[in-house]
Amino acid sequence: MKHIPIHRLKDKTSAGMEIRCTYEDDTAKQGKQLGIHRDDHYVFFLIEKGDGSLMVDFNEVSIFGPALYYILPGQVHHVLASYNVNGWFIAADTMLVPAHYREVFENQIAIQQPYALSEEQYQQLLATTKLLHQHFNSDPEQPFYIQLLHSLLNSFIGLAAAGYCRASEAANTATRPYQITQQFKKLLKQHFVKHKSPSWYAGQLMISESYLNEALKKTSGSPVSYWITNEVLLEARRLLYYSELNVKEIAHAVGYEDHTYFSRIFKQNAGKTPLAFRQDYRK
Known part of the structure; x- marks a missing residue:
């Protein structure tokens, strides 16, 4: 494929969300049909039983x-394996995920991890999910269909965010360094193609570069420059592995006019040239 496919929610539904139950035989089949792709929306999985694994931005994630x-x-992902999985799939337009919940879901610079549920937590989420599913499949012409649908979706997302807060002890991370890290991460995802200078991000946050470095080291263990380069290389690796763009096109896509300079930066950080990376990973 020339480019990494992007699945757009508006192409499937006008309701801003979709929900379906996944059964043992369907999960692997659906995963194979979807293949390697990105989504322009949030995807939530509520797994009742079974286990499986996904590849998410070069990280293998196992779920039990x-x-x-x-x-x-925007995360590139695909199903690797599925063993007797029963559960639920919920897709939600980013606009329907309140900002305070998005901060919870995006609070890890590294890859997010599955959240193991207690029986009580599972039953609470399951009851909300079933109500959401029932209403999603009801008559869309009934009064307040969309309003009720989005309210139920908000309840599910709120329960999910609260669970992740408890799991990560987010209450203890609501500090100034944590807030700075959140703001930096949001800026980085939006502007890494055009802006690669730590001082630019510090300026946007109206703090000194040294304080930005201090905050990021405290919350993630690494400085600003590491995370800028990491974001650039992650997108470059996605394009090298999943697309057919050549190195020059990929260099331009991540903000480098000089593709030889990009190749040099890539090799310094990845330990191999872009073409060697593509060849090794496609064996």
Whole structure:
């Protein structure tokens, strides 16, 4: 494929979300049909039983039910394996995920992990999910259909966010360094193609570069420059592995006019040239 496919929610539904139950025989089949792709929306998985694995941005993620997991918009992913998995799939337009919940889901610079559920937590999420599913499949012409649908979706997302808060002890991370890290991460995802200078991000956050470095080291263990380069290389690796763009096109896509300079930066950080990376990973 020339480019990594992007699945757009609006192409499937006008309701801003979709929900379906996944059964043992269907999960692997659906995963194979979807293939390698990105989504322009959030995806949540509520797994009742079974286990499976996904590849999410070069990280293999294993999920054992009962558990909750989500994929962020823009992450490249595909199903690796599925063993007797029963559960639920919920897709939600980013606009329907309140900002305070998005901060929870995006609070890890590294890859997010599945959240193992207690029986009580699972039953609470399951009851909300079933109500959401029932209403989604009811008559869309009834009064307040969309409003009720989005309210139920908000309840599910709120329960999911609360669970992840408890799992990561997010209450203890609501500090100034944590807030700075969140703001930096949001800026980075939006502007890494055009802006690669730590001082630019510090300026946007109206703090000194040294304080930005200090905050990121405290919350993630690494400085600003590491995370800028990491974001660039992650997108470059996605394009090298999943697309047919050549190195020059990929260099331009991640913000480098000089593709030889890009190749040099890539080799310094990845330990091999872009073409060697593509060849090794496609064996």
